[in-house]
Amino acid sequence: MSSTGQVDRTGYAALRSVLRIRPFRRLWIVLGAASYGDWLGLLATSIFAADQVEGSTAKGAAFGTVIAVRLLPALVLGPLAGVFADRFDRRWTMVICDVLRFLLFASIPLVAILGASGGVVVGWATVATFLIETITLLWIPAKEAAVPNLIPRARLEMANQLTLITTYGITPVLAALSIAVLDASVRAATGGVVPSWSEPAQLALWFNALSRLATALVVAFGIKEISDGQADRDARTEQSMLRQFKEGWRFIGHTPLVRGLVLGIFGAFAGGGIVIGTARFFAASLGAGDAAFYLLFGAIFVGLAIGIGGGPMIVRDLSRRRWFGMSIVLASASVLALAFAIHLSMAMLGAVLVGAGAGMAFLAGTTLLGGEIADEVRGRVFAVVQIGTRLVLIFAIALSSLLVGVGGSRELRIADLGISISSTRLLLLAAGLAGIFAGISAFGQMDDKKGVPVLADLWGSMRGRPLTPAEPFVSTGLFVVFEGGEGAGKSTQVTRLAETLGGQGREVVTTREPGATPVGQRIRALVLGAPGSDTPSPRAEALLYAADRAHHVATVVRPALVRGAVVVSDRYVDSSLAYQGAGRTLPVDEVSWLSSWATGGLKPDLVVLLDVEPRVGLSRVAARGEETDHVEAESLAFHERVRYAFLDLAAADPKRYLVLDASRPADEIAATVARRVEEMLVDPSAIVHPAPAKQPDTSVQPELSDAELVTMEQPR
Ligand SMILES: Nc1ncnc2c1ncn2[C@@H]1O[C@H](COP(=O)(O)OP(=O)(O)O)[C@@H](O)[C@H]1O
Numbered sequence: 001m002s003s004t005g006q007v008d009r010t011g012y013a014a015l016r017s018v019l020r021i022r023p024f025r026r027l028w029i030v031l032g033a034a035s036y037g038d039w040l041g042l043l044a045t046s047i048f049a050a051d052q053v054e055g056s057t058a059k060g061a062a063f064g065t066v067i068a069v070r071l072l073p074a075l076v077l078g079p080l081a082g083v084f085a086d087r088f089d090r091r092w093t094m095v096i097c098d099v100l101r102f103l104l105f106a107s108i109p110l111v112a113i114l115g116a117s118g119g120v121v122v123g124w125a126t127v128a129t130f131l132i133e134t135i136t137l138l139w140i141p142a143k144e145a146a147v148p149n150l151i152p153r154a155r156l157e158m159a160n161q162l163t164l165i166t167t168y169g170i171t172p173v174l175a176a177l178s179i180a181v182l183d184a185s186v187r188a189a190t191g192g193v194v195p196s197w198s199e200p201a202q203l204a205l206w207f208n209a210l211s212r213l214a215t216a217l218v219v220a221f222g223i224k225e226i227s228d229g230q231a232d233r234d235a236r237t238e239q240s241m242l243r244q245f246k247e248g249w250r251f252i253g254h255t256p257l258v259r260g261l262v263l264g265i266f267g268a269f270a271g272g273g274i275v276i277g278t279a280r281f282f283a284a285s286l287g288a289g290d291a292a293f294y295l296l297f298g299a300i301f302v303g304l305a306i307g308i309g310g311g312p313m314i315v316r317d318l319s320r321r322r323w324f325g326m327s328i329v330l331a332s333a334s335v336l337a338l339a340f341a342i343h344l345s346m347a348m349l350g351a352v353l354v355g356a357g358a359g360m361a362f363l364a365g366t367t368l369l370g371g372e373i374a375d376e377v378r379g380r381v382f383a384v385v386q387i388g389t390r391l392v393l394i395f396a397i398a399l400s401s402l403l404v405g406v407g408g409s410r411e412l413r414i415a416d417l418g419i420s421i422s423s424t425r426l427l428l429l430a431a432g433l434a435g436i437f438a439g440i441s442a443f444g445q446m447d448d449k450k451g452v453p454v455l456a457d458l459w460g461s462m463r464g465r466p467l468t469p470a471e472p473f474v475s476t477g478l479f480v481v482f483e484g485g486e487g488a489g490k491s492t493q494v495t496r497l498a499e500t501l502g503g504q505g506r507e508v509v510t511t512r513e514p515g516a517t518p519v520g521q522r523i524r525a526l527v528l529g530a531p532g533s534d535t536p537s538p539r540a541e542a543l544l545y546a547a548d549r550a551h552h553v554a555t556v557v558r559p560a561l562v563r564g565a566v567v568v569s570d571r572y573v574d575s576s577l578a579y580q581g582a583g584r585t586l587p588v589d590e591v592s593w594l595s596s597w598a599t600g601g602l603k604p605d606l607v608v609l610l611d612v613e614p615r616v617g618l619s620r621v622a623a624r625g626e627e628t629d630h631v632e633a634e635s636l637a638f639h640e641r642v643r644y645a646f647l648d649l650a651a652a653d654p655k656r657y658l659v660l661d662a663s664r665p666a667d668e669i670a671a672t673v674a675r676r677v678e679e680m681l682v683d684p685s686a687i688v689h690p691a692p693a694k695q696p697d698t699s700v701q702p703e704l705s706d707a708e709l710v711t712m713e714q715p716r
């Protein structure tokens with residue numbers, strides 16, 4: 001288990017070690033700026049195009065078309081562009097691409113300034129966007145291939161997380177916020193009469209253009225290392241990207257885990273895309289203006305940043321497969337909730353959650369793809385995911401904004417109820433439902449902890465004590481445990497019950513804790529020495545009882561239950577909860593977790609609690625005249641805490657407990673117990689064996705020393 005402190009320290013050290021690598025640091029900074037520009041540009045081109053035409057349908061179509069144009073090149077040219085990018089020097093490929101993108105971005109507002117008509121402006125914006133996207137497809141593989149050459153393998157994941165947070169978390173938020181601020185301040189400064197060159201959308205496009213120029217310059221003159229490590233360029237040209245791309249798809253199609261992952265990631269992004277695509281009309285349906293749209297847009301990406309950056313710290317050791325499915329359900333349920341939002345603040349919260357879910361799904365998915373896919377195919381699968389998420393996101397934005405544009409002006413009024421349903425909300429509703437379905441089925445397909453309750457698992461992981469499945473076994477027998485304080489009469493009753501059942505010809509295994517096995521005998525000698533002998537500390541004592549229990553269950557109890565025997569044990573888990581927990585005042589939940597781990601989740605079918613006043617019990621023990629052990633020698637208060645712990649446990653689960661007054665005659669007690677057990681044995685198949693299990697999940701993170709990290713700086 002990792003404490004929060006450890007997680008933070010390793011995370012921070014990893015971050016520093018990645019940023020210490022100069023070429024990567026430069027690339028990251030410049031890519032961040034470029035990504036900020038791109039998001040500004042994406043928002044700007046869409047709004048820009050929509051501003052050029054009148055009417056909600058036309059606006060929706062214009063908004064959608066510009067975005068849709070972004071997905072066409074990837075669909076058609078994706079694989080071929082990869083081949084191109086692999087053939088030439090990566091640094092110069094990046095530089096030339098960025099110079100071209102600079103020119104194209106700048107041309108969009110330029111055409112408007114030159115006084116072209118609305119239609120021409122939209123037309124050119126569309127063509128330019130198409131060209132930009134095509135160039136981007138050449139640029140991405142060059143960049144992706146360059147990054148691994150800049151940093152050591154062990155730091156790749158951290159680098160990816162950093163890049164993800166920057167591209168999908170930080171820069172989009174900044175972009176949305178700055179365009180909202182820009183919009184407000186330009187309008188305030190000009191008193192509403194905005195000269196066309198200073199329209200926020202146009203300013204954003206100019207910035208986008210300049211950020212690309214800056215990237216080109218930095219890559220050309222500041223990160224010469226990108227040209228290195230490409231010595232085997234000739235060898236790579238032999239394997240076409242088209243073939244690589246195809247192989248990637250075939251692998252995805254044939255591997256269920258990967259298929260589920262990829263579909264899940266796409267699904268989450270589709271949900272996010274629909275929210276973005278409908279956001280404008282959704283904002284309008286909330287009675288809020290354009291600023292609300294930017295806020296919603298920003299909220300999604302704040303959520304993404306929270307999910308990617310903070311998700312792992314929150315869920316800690318939760319199974320990544322489960323986290324993945326849960327995240328998709330979270331994102332989809334939030335989309336669903338958006339459909340019912342009646343106020344902007346509700347919508348903002350929903351949007352943050354949509355982003356958080358999508359971000360966590362993306363991170364969990366990426367981690368799983370990295371960890372569970374063989375090295376030889378990993379690159380291609382990542383490529384498919386990357387191009388795929390782009391396509392899905394853009395497609396979802398375009399399609400939903402188009403649909404909403406068409407239906408946005410229509411409102412369905414439900415007779416006198418005063419409820420109006422817009423197409424926006426219906427779309428969100430449908431998307432949410434579909435997403436929840438996808439998330440649950442992805443969860444089911446790849447669940448690695450079947451049988452562990454989902455919410456308990458999540459809660460346990462968040463608190464740092466993750467659960468794992470019960471050890472699989474089928475009990476055909478009956479597990480009866482006697483619990484109670486000292487001298488309650490447990491040994492007496494165990495013997496009586498065994499005699500009764502044995503007399504009926506049943507196989508009975510009587511046993512006890514601690515000390516039923518040879519190993520247990522040695523443990524018993526350690527924990528139950530005479531008072532004054534070397535006694536173990538409370539935690540050591542708890543571990544010793546758990547150790548005895550683990551061995552006892554594995555070698556005696558479980559095999560007997562599998563055979564179909566009735567197992568009657570003098571003490572079990574509850575004794576640890578009562579003595580080590582309540583008695584020694586160790587945290588009861590921790591002791592419980594320890595015992596559950598030891599037993600693999602095995603719970604008794606029936607616990608007979610012989611309740612006795614400590615004074616009475618202890619006097620019976622004393623009457624036996626044997627030497628007292630150090631537990632018996634504990635204070636009366638100790639034994640009282642133990643007694644009430646037993647009673648509390650019984651009260652919490654009354655069906656599984658038979659609480660009897662141990663001061664009654666032994667015969668009476670024996671008869672009551674025998675009746676209850678015989679009832680259960682009449683129809684053994686009707687016995688519902690309880691069995692959830694808990695186990696720790698240790699994830700060891702190897703840490704490099706600072707000295708090792710420094711040497712990773714490439715000497716130049
Ligand atoms: N119901 C009872 N009433 C009175 N004395 C009892 C009863 N059951 C057991 N005893 C006596 O109390 C003492 C402790 O009983 P034992 O079965 O060894 O308890 P435990 O195993 O719970 O310590 C024994 O001397 C036993 O004969």
Ligand SMILES: Cc1cn([C@H]2C[C@H](O)[C@@H](COP(=O)(O)OP(=O)(O)O)O2)c(=O)[nH]c1=O
Nearest residue numbers: 486487513514545571572575576579631632
């Ligand atoms: C099984 C178990 C026993 N104990 C203690 C309670 C008892 O004092 C002691 C041994 O129990 P037991 O053999 O039942 O002694 P007695 O018959 O005298 O009651 O071990 C724990 O503290 N934790 C445990 O988990």
